[in-house]
Amino acid sequence: MVAALRERVRLACSWCENAIGFIQESRLPNGARRVGAGTMAFRMFIIGLVLVGSLAAAPAAWAYSESDPSANPDIDPSDCESCHTGTPEIAGTEEARQGPHANYSATSRSCYACHQVHQAYADGYLLMPGATTTETCELCHDGTGGKGVYGALEARGLAVxxxxxxxxxxxxxxxxxxxxxxxxxxxxxxxxxxxxxxxxxxxxxxxxxxxxxxxxxxxxxxxxxxxxxxxxxxxxxxxxxxxxxxxxxxxxxxxxxxxxxxxxxxxxxxxxxxxxxxxxxxxxxxxxxxxxxxxxxxxxxxxxxxxxxxxxxxxxxxxxxxxxxxxxxxxxxxxxxxxxxxxxxxxxxxxxxxxxxxxxxxxxxxxxxxxxxxxxxxxxxxxxxxxxxxxxxxxx
Amino acid sequence: MTPDAAVTPVNSRMRIRRSMQILSAVLLVVLLVLLVLLFRELLTGAPEYPVSQEGIRPLHVILGPGVGNRPFFDGPMGVTFGADGRIYVADSGNHRVVVFDSEGEYLFQFGGLGVGKPAAGIEPSWKPGLFNYPTDICSDDVGNIYVADFRNDQIQVFDADGDFLRVFPDRNEPLGRGASGQDGAGIAVTSLTVHGERVYATDTYQVAVFSTEGELLDQFGRPGAEPGDLDHPNGIAVGAPSVVVVSNSNRNQVLAFAPGGRFMWSFGKPLGNDLAGLSGELELPRGLTIMDDGTVLVADALADSIVRLTLAGEFDGRFGTRGAAPGQFNAPMDVDEADNRLAIAEKGNDRVQVIVIED
Structure with a gap:
């Protein structure tokens, strides 16, 4: 949550700095306008459009409602392979299924177990619930579930x-x-x-x-x-x-x-x-x-x-x-x-x-x-x- | 050239310029409004999420104690209602228990990291009341609190105010016919529940039954892939008449056993090479609880929802979607019920929610 807020502040500041810098550049040292008022107004219009558009789009990305898929008709959130077909990560399904890791099919929904297409977490990595890959893995692989425990010796205080x-x-x-x-x-x-x-x-x-x-x-x-x-x-x-x-x-x-x-x-x-x-x-x-x-x-x-x-x-x-x-x-x-x-x-x-x-x-x-x-x-x-x-x- | 013809282009440019200025002014006003809203959100720290999820009425969202140097939860995996309605949270990543009143207001906390079975030659740092990755928590009829001290291979018991009462089994001694504790001693307990005078606990491949004083009474379950075999169970509850219901997490199942460990039924498809993928029935069942009417509620961690089963093992509904809004879930690890209110520990969202299911 803190990381998400920090990122939002950083983005907002960045936008403001860019806009101010652009306006300052359009003035000569003696204060005269470098360009005509109409051009300046047009630039202001573009800047405003970009800023408003950015701000308007950002909350939409952060709070996209999956209850209304028609809002994004080109994407079917349940069909990851409609976009990811042929990529090595998705295509390889020859091995035995291992939890949500493999054998993706038209009737499975394993992708969704770890990735969220919309309304993903602002501090998540690759649309995953964790801030990092390791953090996401350890949602299951923490010794209580999954396989391939990582860090079990160290966590138990044993000599590593x-x-x-x-x-x-x-x-x-x-x-x-x-x-x-x-x-x-x-x-x-x-x-x-x-x-x-x-x-x-x-x-x-x-x-x-x-x-x-x-x-x-x-x-x-x-x-x-x-x-x-x-x-x-x-x-x-x-x-x-x-x-x-x-x-x-x-x-x-x-x-x-x-x-x-x-x-x-x-x-x-x-x-x-x-x-x-x-x-x-x-x-x-x-x-x-x-x-x-x-x-x-x-x-x-x-x-x-x-x-x-x-x-x-x-x-x-x-x-x-x-x-x-x-x-x-x-x-x-x-x-x-x-x-x-x-x-x-x-x-x-x-x-x-x-x-x-x-x-x-x-x-x-x-x-x-x-x-x-x-x-x-x-x-x-x-x-x-x-x-x-x-x-x-x-x-x- | 007529005067009108000479003026028209100028008027046109003026109109365009004026239009641009008006548009710019409007956009700037909108921008200012959005910035005010954005900064208000940042300052208040309360994003406006949709508050209504189908079938779920969120009551409280608890992010942590809000005080001290660890004001937030770190991957809470267990939650229980105390006898007086208090909410006790196993804050796994912070190795502590945090206690709230029935309205979600912070009351107190206890615990901290203590390693009970360190490497040879190193003094244990564990003392009564310290934990090493507590994975589950439950209360008995009088309000005592039982904590699954996973990496210390033991169960600790406290009174309702967090005062230490006892610990069992001996983490340095073999348990009955064997358990998954480090060095073959104790029990690496992943989940537990109290029913009457008995404490039921799971480890990697079995169920151990203790008296509330810590005497080992029974053990059942075995590792494997056959019906009734266990593979990393992470949830247990007991309903009338003493049906033991277990989340067999690594095989996507909920299993039910009769007293003594006789396998009764399972719900969900076990993992296997013949399956095409996650079926959607259960994707990673973890903590569960049994309502007074015999209904079983299961926290389905990878499906980010709560699944309801009958005590006969039949599907009876699924509630919740993935998300961070109230009423949504991200890796729910445990669920408990009191007075039709559900408390749910979400490891992925680092929070506990209190909700009501309405259907």
Whole structure:
């Protein structure tokens, strides 16, 4: 409300300044009129018309009555696609419906759940009820509803070691492809900061292929839970589209962290740029086939801990493939003890509570990459991480 | 050239100039009137909205206490009438409870942020009477107030004047056969209600039943997608004869259970891959209440309206449209009823309204 009033005052002042400035310019220094009285009157008429028109139109926009659609016969508020047909945000409906996010049809009214065509809030963003994208998202995604809780650890006072904090930063670690350092980006949030919408498509359009997610929560009992997490094929700033979630997706923003594509030396990862179409991805990577097993099969990283270790010696399936980013960067969990690198019986995937918030859960918390209790959004810390793949007996 | 012919163009220009001057004067007068109206609106802070919404008669719009360093609500998610008609608001974003009289006049507030389960090695900042994101509030027959202290995994009880009485369950101990509290202890309570001597509370996937003193009496519900399964319930009410009605928010349903948790009926279409989109039946049911005649009122947050159901689970009306005018709603999260007056907490409009449904 305060922001709305402030904006109205700013607009009114701006109009007055413009009008006064225009009148002053029409006078010579000696006070004589620069133009004829008729022309001056005409200019006054135009100024008045603009000012009155602006003021008359502004309240109409602020207080448009949807009870009288005939007042705007060219727009059908219930038919968003009459205007937005073909835009990537609206057209993509191939995925399973996720709340109001996707599968828009002639009989649905999901658009209206978040946008208001008329009489929208003066401090709302994109005709949404919230002043920012994040604020709008958190109408539902505040821990009490929706999925993909953001900020749950922090809100509960728990230690947050790393996170993708929204509406705070314009910096992308490793975003500078030339140096591997920090890059400044023009993101979609308030004042160019990172926002939910930079990674997620709230309309379900232009999203990556669904993958097996760890986001169990209430789907713990639902077999084969797949989701695209509404992840964009082209996160903000990406210069290309990524259809499959994996290293390529991370590198769209953190391009300085990719390997083999420039002079920087980074830990190798499988990307389409370095390996081509056979590059491993989150959904298709070598995973061990059981507890304490040295054998691997092709599978998903999701819903098991078997993809977070690499047996030594490497298996034929692993070949010369490097890991994908998510094999080191995911929800914190305990996998692969230092001595063997294999998965122990005590380290199997266990989620007993919503959001993995129970201390005995493995992984604990399901908030990656929103926030993590582990530094740098890693699954483990120190040598415990490295030894998952680089076992001491293989080292020189 | 006749004299008339010489004069006519001059007269014409004079007429045009005079017309322009008159028009300019008129426009300036209109402009001044509009500016006066605009500044009057800015100064009074009371925009003139339409006051009549179909089927709804707005009585009060409450934006916050209007005093102190937080004069406005921040995303209120719960509201209840006290035994004496007072209006108690769970001001979630401000971690407090704000109390008004039956006419919406501010009385007092209590609470503030207190973290009950911080990281290891950090002292809890919670003390009795502090909250961490209170999501719901209700009162019992004698006027005691029960607050869903969501992120502290507990329920706090106060007398009508906001004096702390008790807290339950133990936020650091497992609850019965398990609940969604942090570290598997306590209950991340999203909504609650008192019926007789029992307190009914929801967490992420179940219903827990306590005595008003805090003893765990029963638990039912399970996560999943089967009929009767729960997925982020955010509203609960109990009607005669002890029918427990629950908003199953993430699946767009209202469910009813018999005593002991036997599933009875559901209203609304659950989310699923076979649906074309939001059906319009229920879009995000949150808080609900049951009237004396058995009618169920549900705050449908994404549809910005109040849905009325019979106690048999049949649709009986929808009231309200999206907007910021009195009688309109933006993300209504909770509804309570007393003497046919409804109090509605709107997270999107950062306000509470008191209305009457007339139909």
């Amino acid at each position: 070691a790393s996170q993708h904090r929204t509406e705070v930063t314009t910096q992308i670690p490793g975003g500078d492809e030339a140096t591997g350092g920090m890059a400044t980006a023009a993101l979609s949030g308030y004042q160019g900061t990172l926002s939910c919408g930079d990674c997620h498509s709230p309309h379900g359009g232009g999203t990556v292929e669904p993958f097996t997610t760890d986001r169990s929560r209430i789907e713990t009992d639902v077999a084969g839970f797949f989701s695209n997490q509404l992840l964009r094929r082209a996160p903000t700033g990406a210069t290309y589209e990524i259809g499959v979630y994996g290293s390529d997706w991370c590198a769209a923003c953190h391009s300085g962290r990719a390997s083999g594509v420039h002079d920087l030396i980074n830990h190798p990862v499988d990307t389409s740029a370095t390996v081509g179409p056979t590059a491993f991805t989150y959904e298709s990577v070598q995973v061990v086939d059981g507890v304490d097993s040295p054998q691997t099969v092709q599978g998903s990283l999701g819903r098991s801990n078997f993809g977070y270790v690499m047996p030594w010696p490497r298996t034929a399936g692993q070949g010369t493939h490097a890991p994908v980013c998510q094999q080191c960067h995911e929800d914190g969990r305990s996998v692969g003890d230092v001595a063997s690198g294999r998965i122990k019986a005590s380290e199997v995937f266990t989620v007993t509570s919503a959001d993995g918030g129970t201390a005995g859960d493995n992984p604990r918390f399901q908030n990656f990459p929103h926030e993590s209790y582990v530094e740098n959004l890693l699954i483990e810390s120190y040598d415990d991480l490295c030894s998952n793949c680089h076992h001491p007996n293989q080292l020189p």
